[in-house]
Amino acid sequence: MNRKIIKNVNILTMNKEKEIIENGVVAIRDNLIEAVGGAEILEKYKAEEIIDGRDGILMPGMINTHTHAAMVVFRSLGDDVADRLKKYIFPLENMLVDSSLVSLGSRYGIAEMLLSGVTTFTDMYYFEDEVAKAAKELGSRAVLGETVVDFPSPDCEESYGGLGYAEWFIEKWKKDELITPAVAPHAPYTNDSQHLQNAFLLSKKYNVPMIMHVAEMDFEIEKYKSEYNMTPVQYLDSIGVLDNNFIAAHLIHVTEEDINIIEKRDIGIAHNIGANSKAGKGVPPLKEMYGRGLKVGLGSDGPMSGNTLDIITQMSLVGKIHKLFNKDRTLFPAREIVEMATIGGARALNMDKYIGSIEVGKKADMAILETSSVNMQPIYDYYSTIVYSANAGNVDTVIVNGKILIKDKNFTEFNFAEVREELKKLREKIKKTAEKLV
Numbered sequence: 344m345n346r347k348i349i350k351n352v353n354i355l356t357m358n359k360e361k362e363i364i365e366n367g368v369v370a371i372r373d374n375l376i377e378a379v380g381g382a383e384i385l386e387k388y389k390a391e392e393i394i395d396g397r398d399g400i401l402m403p404g405m406i407n408t409h410t411h412a413a414m415v416v417f418r419s420l421g422d423d424v425a426d427r428l429k430k431y432i433f434p435l436e437n438m439l440v441d442s443s444l445v446s447l448g449s450r451y452g453i454a455e456m457l458l459s460g461v462t463t464f465t466d467m468y469y470f471e472d473e474v475a476k477a478a479k480e481l482g483s484r485a486v487l488g489e490t491v492v493d494f495p496s497p498d499c500e501e502s503y504g505g506l507g508y509a510e511w512f513i514e515k516w517k518k519d520e521l522i523t524p525a526v527a528p529h530a531p532y533t534n535d536s537q538h539l540q541n542a543f544l545l546s547k548k549y550n551v552p553m554i555m556h557v558a559e560m561d562f563e564i565e566k567y568k569s570e571y572n573m574t575p576v577q578y579l580d581s582i583g584v585l586d587n588n589f590i591a592a593h594l595i596h597v598t599e600e601d602i603n604i605i606e607k608r609d610i611g612i613a614h615n616i617g618a619n620s621k622a623g624k625g626v627p628p629l630k631e632m633y634g635r636g637l638k639v640g641l642g643s644d645g646p647m648s649g650n651t652l653d654i655i656t657q658m659s660l661v662g663k664i665h666k667l668f669n670k671d672r673t674l675f676p677a678r679e680i681v682e683m684a685t686i687g688g689a690r691a692l693n694m695d696k697y698i699g700s701i702e703v704g705k706k707a708d709m710a711i712l713e714t715s716s717v718n719m720q721p722i723y724d725y726y727s728t729i730v731y732s733a734n735a736g737n738v739d740t741v742i743v744n745g746k747i748l749i750k751d752k753n754f755t756e757f758n759f760a761e762v763r764e765e766l767k768k769l770r771e772k773i774k775k776t777a778e779k780l781v
């Protein structure tokens with residue numbers, strides 16, 4: 344048995360009552376939260392380790408509900424290219440993506456997420472086994488889905504090879520403490536209905552999530568309108584692949600009827616406003632979806648799309664863009680945005696029973712934001728400070744599954760400098776290949 348105590352912190356519990364405990368104390372026993380309260384905990388429990396939070400803000404670890412971490416190796420490439428996915432990203436990936444690139448990119452991307460207080464992330468990419476190994480090496484919690492597409496991909500020579508890979512991958516990781524394996528058909532337009540149904544059967548067989556980009560692209564909307572006179576959400580519902588294990592990224596172009604379907608099927612929503620605004624794709628009707636009590640979490644999308652992996656940046660954008668779009672400054676008070684970043688994300692992933700809030704019995708996944716940096720004072724409202732004043736660089740301490748991974752803004756064990764040097768070396772190779780595409 345190992346016990347740690349964190350003292351001298353202002354705790355945003357994100358429990359049902361949204362309780363805030365100033366000058367609070369948390370006891371962690373092994374990988375679980377044992378006690379949450381005030382000074383009485385210090386008297387009641389003896390600990391091997393006492394962490395002084397130095398008047399910081401302790402919050403549940405943030406949850407990134409949609410990314411492609413390894414794509415960090417391509418960050419800042421071709422940012423302003425038109426029709427970027429088909430003309431740039433897919434060809435680039437086919438030329439360059441291999442297991443060593445995914446391994447390196449994942450280690451770098453997961454490091455960036457942990458340093459910013461993200462303790463659980465959802466990823467879909469190729470060679471997802473490398474992402475799982477990287478998450479284990481760094482100690483992050485993750486929901487990982489192998490990509491399925493209707494063309495040969497970097498890790499499968501045959502179209503739809505991702506389905507076979509996914510089954511092998513799910514079998515391999517299904518019992519892991521930190522990894523939740525999943526299947527991830529890339530999008531409705533890169534899979535036919537038969538294979539989407541096969542992916543769904545796989546998710547049913549193993550009771551694992553099915554992750555997909557949905558209602559993101561203009562051409563996607565036009566395709567389903569002309570071929571089926573349906574929206575992508577209606578089409579997916581008509582072929583029977585939507586249920587509460589389904590995590591949909593984006594959902595930008597959705598109608599009132601779509602929102603009814605999303606509610607009825609209890610789908611998780613990964614809202615990626617940073618990437619969506621940068622691509623000029625549109626603003627999803629988040630006001631309606633959140634207002635209906637749907638399972639809304641926040642995502643960064645891949646760092647080639649959104650250029651960041653942290654959730655603090657997303658929170659600020661969620662507030663600003665939706666207020667602007669709706670011309671309503673009262674929309675989404677900061678507390679609701681922190682909720683989406685924590686327990687909301689946990690609900691979207693169906694993991695809210697054991698992560699997403701600081702409550703006794705939950706997994707000890709949490710982050711401390713220091714409050715001594717110039718941008719952090721004064722504090723009148725902790726939620727507003729996190730959403731509008733803080734940045735990823737204010738995250739000081741990060742704990743996942745009871746283990747201290749980041750302390751004083753640095754890794755306790757992982758050698759980040761080594762990975763950064765490897766990434767710089769890979770940049771030369773990627774640069775040469777990318778030049779051929781422009």
Ligand SMILES: [Zn+2]
Nearest residue numbers: 556592644645
């Ligand atoms: Zn994506």
